Amino acid sequence: MNRWIIIIIAVFLLGGGAYVYSTRSANAEPLEIGATAPDFTATGALAGKQFTFRLSDKLAQGPVVLYFFPKAFTEGCTIEANMFAEATKDFEAAGATVIGMSGDDVETLAKFSIEECRDKFAVARANDRVMDGYHVRMMPKLALTNRTSYVIDQNGKIVLAHSGQDPKKHVKLTLEKVEQLARAKLAAPPES
Secondary structure, three states: OHHHHHHHHHHHHHHHHHHHHHHHHHOOOOOOOOOEOOOOEEEEEEOOEEEEEEHHHHHOOOOEEEEEOOOOOOHHHHHHHHHHHHOHHHHHHOOOEEEEEEOOOHHHHHHHHHHOOOOOOEEEEOOHHHHHHOOOEOOOOOOOEOOEEEEEOOOOEEEEEEEOOOHHHHHHHHHHHHHHHHHHHHHOOOOO
16 A cells, blocks of 8 residues: 555656656746737737737737736736726827737637637737747647737837736836836937
8 A cells, every 4th residue: 555655656746846847848948028019910819800910010000918818717917808898999099010829720819809808908829939939838749828918019029028927027127018018119319
């Protein structure tokens, strides 16, 4: 009997260690401040309607808040989407576009865009290239992203990168950064 307990404990310890190792290897640090944001084209949904967009086209309009979330309709992701929806007018006032991204299929994201994003901002499917380019893949070979938010300025540079489980902090930090960008733009001397 004691032998079986020792075997079971050993299996859990070895399995848990392998899980932590594989998660760490996939869940790399976010892109660094000042790095060029990888451009991409993605299929997304806004107010339940599907569309295709290119990041560089959105950046031509102003800074972009690109936030990655693990799975639509889970507790933390729902809280985060609701908070971004509530703050949409503040992001717009700062000239920023908010785009949520996950590995979910587009049909699920279309429903999520209505129910949890409240028709306020777009959500899009992060494919393998996007997940790997932004260092947000949660586990090797799985289409799950971790919770990471980026603010990308109009020049395509990362000006804020934040990874963490607290969805409230993502909204607060990204809003503070786009408001700071808006103030700096107003204070800049006019181009001649």
